Structure formats: C-alpha cells, structure tokens
Amino acid sequence: MSIDTTQQPATEGDPAEQPAAAPATKRLNTAKAMVEAIAREMERDEDVFVLGEDVGAYGGIFSSTTGLLDRFGPERVMDTPISETGFIGAAIGAATEGMRPIVELMFVDFFGVCMDQIYNHMAKIHFESGGNVKVPMVLMTAVGGGYSDGAQHSQCLWGTFAHLPGMKVVVPSNPADAAGLMTAAIRDDNPVVFMFHKGIQGLPWMAKNKRSIGPVPTGDHVVEIGKAATARPGSDVTVVTLSLSVHHALDVAEELAADGTADVEVIDLRSIVPLDTEAIIESVTRTGHLVIVDEDYQSFGLSGEIAARIAEHDPTILKAPISRVAVPDVPIPYARPLEYTALPTPARIKEAIIGQVAPA
Amino acid sequence: MGEQERQRRIEPSDGGPDMVQLVTPEGERVSHPEYDAIADEVTTQELQGFYRDMVIVRRCDNEATALQRQGELGLWVPSLGQEAAQVGSGRAMRTQDFAFPTYREHGVAWCRGVDPLNLLAMFRGVHNGGWNSFEKNFHLYTIIIGAQTLHATGYAMGIQRDHAVGSGDPDRDAAVIAYFGDGASAQGDVGEAFVFAGVNNAPVVFFCQNNQWAISEPNERQMRIPIYLRAKGYGFPGTRVDGNDVLATYAVTKRFLDDARDGQGPALIEAFTYRMGAHTTSDDPTKYRVSAEVEVWKLRDPIARLRNLLARAHGVPQSFFEEVDAEAAEVGTDLRARCLALPDPSPASMFDHVYAEPHPVMDRERAELTAYLSSFEGAHA
Ligand SMILES: Cc1ncc(C[n+]2csc(CCOP(=O)(O)OP(=O)(O)O)c2C)c(N)n1
Ligand SMILES: [Mg+2]
Numbered sequence: 001m002s003i004d005t006t007q008q009p010a011t012e013g014d015p016a017e018q019p020a021a022a023p024a025t026k027r028l029n030t031a032k033a034m035v036e037a038i039a040r041e042m043e044r045d046e047d048v049f050v051l052g053e054d055v056g057a058y059g060g061i062f063s064s065t066t067g068l069l070d071r072f073g074p075e076r077v078m079d080t081p082i083s084e085t086g087f088i089g090a091a092i093g094a095a096t097e098g099m100r101p102i103v104e105l106m107f108v109d110f111f112g113v114c115m116d117q118i119y120n121h122m123a124k125i126h127f128e129s130g131g132n133v134k135v136p137m138v139l140m141t142a143v144g145g146g147y148s149d150g151a152q153h154s155q156c157l158w159g160t161f162a163h164l165p166g167m168k169v170v171v172p173s174n175p176a177d178a179a180g181l182m183t184a185a186i187r188d189d190n191p192v193v194f195m196f197h198k199g200i201q202g203l204p205w206m207a208k209n210k211r212s213i214g215p216v217p218t219g220d221h222v223v224e225i226g227k228a229a230t231a232r233p234g235s236d237v238t239v240v241t242l243s244l245s246v247h248h249a250l251d252v253a254e255e256l257a258a259d260g261t262a263d264v265e266v267i268d269l270r271s272i273v274p275l276d277t278e279a280i281i282e283s284v285t286r287t288g289h290l291v292i293v294d295e296d297y298q299s300f301g302l303s304g305e306i307a308a309r310i311a312e313h314d315p316t317i318l319k320a321p322i323s324r325v326a327v328p329d330v331p332i333p334y335a336r337p338l339e340y341t342a343l344p345t346p347a348r349i350k351e352a353i354i355g356q357v358a359p360a
Numbered sequence: 361m362g363e364q365e366r367q368r369r370i371e372p373s374d375g376g377p378d379m380v381q382l383v384t385p386e387g388e389r390v391s392h393p394e395y396d397a398i399a400d401e402v403t404t405q406e407l408q409g410f411y412r413d414m415v416i417v418r419r420c421d422n423e424a425t426a427l428q429r430q431g432e433l434g435l436w437v438p439s440l441g442q443e444a445a446q447v448g449s450g451r452a453m454r455t456q457d458f459a460f461p462t463y464r465e466h467g468v469a470w471c472r473g474v475d476p477l478n479l480l481a482m483f484r485g486v487h488n489g490g491w492n493s494f495e496k497n498f499h500l501y502t503i504i505i506g507a508q509t510l511h512a513t514g515y516a517m518g519i520q521r522d523h524a525v526g527s528g529d530p531d532r533d534a535a536v537i538a539y540f541g542d543g544a545s546a547q548g549d550v551g552e553a554f555v556f557a558g559v560n561n562a563p564v565v566f567f568c569q570n571n572q573w574a575i576s577e578p579n580e581r582q583m584r585i586p587i588y589l590r591a592k593g594y595g596f597p598g599t600r601v602d603g604n605d606v607l608a609t610y611a612v613t614k615r616f617l618d619d620a621r622d623g624q625g626p627a628l629i630e631a632f633t634y635r636m637g638a639h640t641t642s643d644d645p646t647k648y649r650v651s652a653e654v655e656v657w658k659l660r661d662p663i664a665r666l667r668n669l670l671a672r673a674h675g676v677p678q679s680f681f682e683e684v685d686a687e688a689a690e691v692g693t694d695l696r697a698r699c700l701a702l703p704d705p706s707p708a709s710m711f712d713h714v715y716a717e718p719h720p721v722m723d724r725e726r727a728e729l730t731a732y733l734s735s736f737e738g739a740h741a
Contacts, residue, residue: 053577058576079581080581081543082582083547086548147434148485149434152503153503205642328728329721330714333488333710334434338485338707338710339485341710341729341733342710348732351732
C-alpha cells in the first residue's frame with residue numbers, strides 16, 4: 001500500500017491548536033483513513049471495539065482494520081467464527097449493554113445470512129423499547145463490483161438497507177469522508193450501516209484509482225450524516241451519485257468540460273439515510289437536467305426514490321426526462337465483459353449526460 | 361498469539377488417537393479393526409487409480425494457479441494438500457449419489473467426471489456456473505459459507521420421498537454428500553442442516569475438510585471441541601479420519617454412504633487435513649501463519665505416502681509413477697490450451713436465465729443494451 005505523507009507534518013492533538021484556515025491533513029488511502037478514524041475513537045472511548053471475520057491478523061479482507069489488533073489487542077479486535085448471525089446478534093447485545101461495537105460484515109452480499117438480526121433487531125429495538133434501549137453500533141461492510149467476484153460478492157444493496165426503517169446508511173466516496181463519516185457513525189446513538197466500495201479503498205490488488213488517496217484532516221474530523229457534498233459544481237447537468245461512481249462521474253465531467261460539451265455538477269450523496277433531498281432539488285432547479293448514477297439494481301431502488309422526490313417536489317424543474325445509469329435487473333455477472341456491461345461505467349455515464357444536453 | 365497457540369503452530373496436532381488412519385505418513389499400512397474389511401477389498405489397481413487421480417488433480421490445480429498468476433483466471437481456490445480427502449471421498453460415491461461442494465472440491469469434481477475445463481471456465485468468467493449439475497451429479501460451487509449443507513439435506517429428503525433409500529436395489533438407492541470446511545462449522549446453516557438431517561433421518565453424509573484454517577483464522581477461533589464430536593449432540597455418528605490418507609478416507613466415506621443409502625440416516629465425517637496453499641490467489645498466508653507449521657504438514661503429504669505404500673507393499677514399479685507423471689503433465693498442458701481458447705460470452709447473454717421463461721423486464725433491458733451497444737458500432741464505422 002503506498003501512502004504518501006504530506007509536506008505538512010501530521011499534527012495530533014487538540015484541533016484548537018491548529019490554524020483555523022488550513023486544517024492539517026495527511027494523505028491517506030480510504031482504507032487507512034477508516035482505520036485511523038476507528039483507532040482514534042477506540043483511544044477516545046474504551047467502549048468501542050471491533051469484531052468480524054479476519055479483522056485481526058489479516059487486518060480485514062479489504063484492509064479496513066489493518067494494524068488494529070497490534071494496537072488494541074484481541075479483546076478489542078476480535079476475530080469471530082464464520083457466524084454472521086452470531087457476531088452481529090452479539091454486537092447488538094453488547095450495544096444494548098452500553099458498548100459501541102463496530103462489526104464488519106465481510107461482504108454486504110452476506111447480509112442474507114443475518115438479515116433477521118439486522119433489520120428485525122438492530123434496526124427495531126430502539127423503536128420497540130419506546131426509546132429506552134439504544135443500539136449504538138456500526139455495521140461496516142464492503143460493497144461493489146468490477147473485479148470479477150461474481151453475483152454473490154459484487155452487489156451494493158444500499159437501496160435494500162435504506163428501504164428498511166431504523167438504521168442510518170452512509171456511503172463515502174473518498175478518504176476524508178470515510179474518516180469523517182466513520183467517526184460520526186461511531187458516535188451516533190443509532191445503528192449506522194457504513195458501506196465502503198472495494199474500489200475506493202486504495203488496495204494494491206484492485207484497479208488503480210487516483211481518487212482513492214487524498215487529504216484527511218488529522219484533527220477531530222466529523223462529517224455530518226445526511227449531508228451531500230458538491231463534488232464538482234456545474235451549470236448544465238446534475239449528476240447525483242455516490243461511492244465509486246462519484247469518481248467515474250468526476251472523470252467524465254472533466255472530460256466533457258475540457259471538450260466544451262457540458263458543465264456538469266456532481267453531487268456526492270455520502271448518506272442515503274437520511275437523504276439530502278434539498279441538495280438534489282437545489283441543484284436540479286439550477287440545471288434542469290438530472291442523471292442518476294447508481295451501482296445498485298435499477299428497479300425499486302435509490303434511483304427511483306430520487307426521481308420520486310423530484311416528482312413530489314415539482315416535476316417542472318426538469319427540462320428533460322431523468323436518466324438513470326444503474327445496474328440492470330440481473331445478478332452481477334462474473335464474466336468480465338458482462339460485468340462491465342452491467343456496471344455504470346464512465347462510457348454509460350457519458351452517454352447519459354450527452355443525451356441530456358443534446359438538442360432533442 | 362498466546363503461548364498455547366504458538367505451540368500448536370510449531371507442533372500441529374496429529375489428529376489424536378480417535379482419528380482413523382490406515383496408511384501412516386511414511387506409507388505403512390496399519391490395521392484398524394473397524395475399517396480393515398473395507399480397505400482389504402481395495403485392489404492394488406484401485407489404489408493406483410487413487411494415486412493417478414491425486415497426481416492429476418494436483419497438476420490441474422497448479423496449472424490453474426499459474427493461469428491465475430498470468431491473468432488468465434479471475435481467481436483460483438487451490439486444493440493443494442487436500443487431494444486425499446477429496447479423491448478418497450469422491451471415489452466412495454456411487455454414480456447415482458449427489459455431491460454438494462464448497463468452492464475448493466476440484467478433486468471431487470474430477471472423480472465425478474466433471475471436465476476441469478468447466479471449473480476454469482467459471483473462474484475465467486466465461487460461464488456463470490460452468491457445468492450442468494445433473495450431468496455428473498455434482499452441484500454448483502457454493503461460496504456463501506455453509507448454505508449448501510442445507511441444500512444437500514433437502515436434496516436427500518427428496519431422495520427419501522422418491523423412495524430411493526433402503527429399497528435394497530444397489531442401482532437405485534442413493535445418498536448425498538455435503539462438503540464444508542472447518543470454518544463453516546460455525547455457521548448457523550450447518551447446525552440447522554444437522555438438526556434437519558437428524559430429525560428426518562436423511563441420507564446425507566456431512567463431509568468436513570478440516571484444513572486447519574478459515575482464511576486467517578485457525579481452528580481455535582472457531583471451535584472448542586473437535587468437529588466430529590458434535591455429531592453426537594445431533595444424534596448421528598461422527599468420525600475423524602486422516603484426510604491425508606486416501607485409503608482411510610475412502611473406507612470411512614464408503615461405510616457411511618453405504619449406511620445412508622441403506623436408510624440408516626446421516627453421519628458426520630471430519631477429514632483432518634491441511635490447506636497447503638493460500639486460501640485463494642488473493643490471499644497471502646504469510647500474514648498469519650508460520651512456515652514451521654507448513655513444514656510439518658509437508659511430511660504428511662497425501663501423494664507421497666500412497667506412492668511409498670504402492671512401491672513398498674504392493675510392488676508397483678517405478679515405471680507406473682513415471683507414466684502417471686507424464687499423463688498428468690499432458691492433462692495439464694491440454695487444460696491450459698483449452699482454457700486459453702475459451703470464447704468470451706456476449707454481453708446480452710447476461711439477461712438469459714435470470715428467469716425460467718421469457719420475461720418482459722429482461723426483454724426490455726436486453727433491447728436497450730443492444731441499442732446502446734450498436735450506437736457505438738455506428739460511431740466507429
Ligand atoms: C456467509 C459467508 N461469510 C463469509 C464468507 C467469506 N469466506 C469465504 S471462504 C471463508 C473461510 C472458510 O473457511 P472453511 O469453512 O474452513 O473452508 P476453507 O476455505 O478452509 O476450505 C470465508 C470466511 C463467505 N463466503 N460466506
Ligand atoms: Mg478451512
């Protein structure tokens with residue numbers, strides 16, 4: 001893993017001591033940014049602990065816990081048996097006891113094994129207890145495809161989780177947001193599902209991605225859950241997206257700006273529960289054109305929800321019908337040429353944007 | 361790593377006194393009162409067949425690992441070191457029996473007669489499943505840990521309802537074998553499969569390859585007592601067998617498959633073996649295990665021990681081993697060539713088989729894709 005350190009030395013400690021204008025940052029890949037955020041919270045709060053499969057010596061299959069075992073020992077960084085229902089259920093129990101577990105579900109696809117614990121218990125205990133029992137835990141999980149891992153290891157499924165009431169859902173696209181959202185998720189009194197795309201982790205064995213490394217504030221850094229970010233301002237077309245697709249959208253936006261085709265605004269949702277509807281509506285009101293890029297299945301998901309919110313607000317803000325670039329309603333194929341046909345690739349995003357600005 | 365764990369890794373368990381072993385790591389035949397009768401029926405020729413299977417399986421496995429390293433396969437899951445567990449159990453099956461594998465049972469696939477090219481086609485990503493389960497009674501690979509133990513149990517209950525258990529007709533009665541790993545033994549699905557199989561007296565043999573590791577997690581992270589002892593709590597027999605001893609594995613599996621076909625219900629076999637390679641080609645085992653452990657297990661190699669037995673006790677000449685090596689090399693080279701020649705599937709084929717019959721959403725999305733792709737063709741023309 002190559003991690004550049006910045007010109008600015010990493011300053012630990014009281015953020016108040018740092019100059020307000022330019023907060024100190026450190027260049028990290030997303031995986032390392034997550035680890036640092038977890039480690040900081042584990043230092044700050046001894047109720048925070050990590051459990052899951054291969055989170056110890058291995059450091060997480062997608063490097064989300066690298067080095068934590070050495071720093072905090074096996075009591076706080078627990079390798080669990082392959083029992084998703086077991087360790088998620090136990091994390092729920094520990095959370096009700098007052099701990100703040102961070103539990104890793106190795107691939108989101110495995111939610112099927114343990115969904116009862118997640119949506120009938122993790123997400124509902126607070127409601128059913130009349131607010132007496134809190135479940136302050138983070139369920140972090142790897143999502144996404146693009147590296148030939150087949151239909152049971154390549155899904156995003158955030159729409160599935162967002163559909164179920166009772167848990168927040170955050171989906172960072174870059175190192176700084178991963179750190180800030182992780183910190184917010186750990187401190188949140190609700191269960192928070194933290195979904196990180198394997199393609200943004202900066203792993204040496206994944207497709208190279210320059211946007212998987214970036215500056216991360218070294219001080220106390222929290223990204224508010226429920227706030228989208230404008231990843232790139234623009235005036236012609238709004239692309240609403242999240243996770244790895246933000247990177248593709250930015251690449252396409254730069255290309256289209258360079259050749260004068262369109263000035264594209266890219267909204268990075270960052271959270272989908274709650275969803276920052278205002279940010280979407282504000283942008284689309286200005287541009288009049290909306291492309292939704294979603295690496296989840298097309299039907300009954302996030303893209304439909306965003307379209308519905310626009311329609312409920314005021315469909316006349318649109319100058320053209322909405323375009324959706326999502327995964328067609330098929331299981332993600334293992335075969336590379338098929339997988340890349342199913343995924344929301346830069347080529348598909350570009351075609352959708354051009355379709356919006358081209359005269360009808 | 362605690363002191364006890366460190367010690368275990370330097371001096372890995374030899375399986376303990378309950379483990380059924382018929383051939384020692386040095387290649388000497390040892391007696392076992394319960395299994396001598398079955399073992400003595402195995403002819404020299406059959407033993408040579410097991411040897412040939414194991415050598416070819418290892419050769420194909422190495423070829424696949426090399427192909428992955430060269431970028432020709434997306435992933436590979438090595439079976440290196442587990443050949444005896446897989447060939448011994450695979451050869452104990454009858455044609456009408458049905459196997460539910462995990463993702464590592466390339467040796468069982470071989471014994472069932474599945475062309476290894478099918479396995480490579482899947483890992484090369486030119487086919488989703490790779491083979492038709494019903495052609496050789498070898499189900500799809502299952503990667504979601506433990507799920508297939510339930511499918512195997514249900515399949516066995518189907519056989520029961522088809523009255524193909526305990527009828528006394530050796531060509532009709534069938535059994536199911538469910539493969540899973542030591543790590544999988546912690547999965548709820550597996551415990552529930554045991555309950556179901558027990559209560560229903562289903563003709564299923566649960567075959568656990570305890571290769572000592574579940575990715576980076578050793579046995580002691582997964583269990584407190586040996587796996588085979590669990591069977592008692594579910595009400596069926598449990599046996600630990602030396603999974604690097606192909607003869608013992610064959611004998612134990614044959615016995616319990618025969619019993620299951622006869623209507624005597626399920627059994628659990630724990631084959632004590634070792635994953636000599638990485639978990640998959642994406643894994644680096646030096647992160648979590650010491651080479652001293654691997655060295656000890658090298659001395660228990662399944663192929664070397666059968667070779668010694670054949671040469672010393674059965675008088676099999678050197679030329680046989682040379683012939684097998686030559687044949688394995690040929691199979692490996694041929695497999696490589698056929699793998700590289702596999703055609704890529706067409707993009708629109710991803711809409712096939714999502715549903716069992718034509719489906720309006722698939723038709724619409726296929727048409728959209730075709731239009732999208734042809735817009736590029738136009739642009740390039
Ligand atoms: C439900 C589920 N959880 C986790 C995984 C990730 N995973 C794949 S293989 C594996 C280890 C399995 O170990 P074991 O059962 O001992 O089989 P082995 O790989 O050693 O053959 C894990 C945790 C998975 N595929 N499915
Ligand atoms: Mg194992």
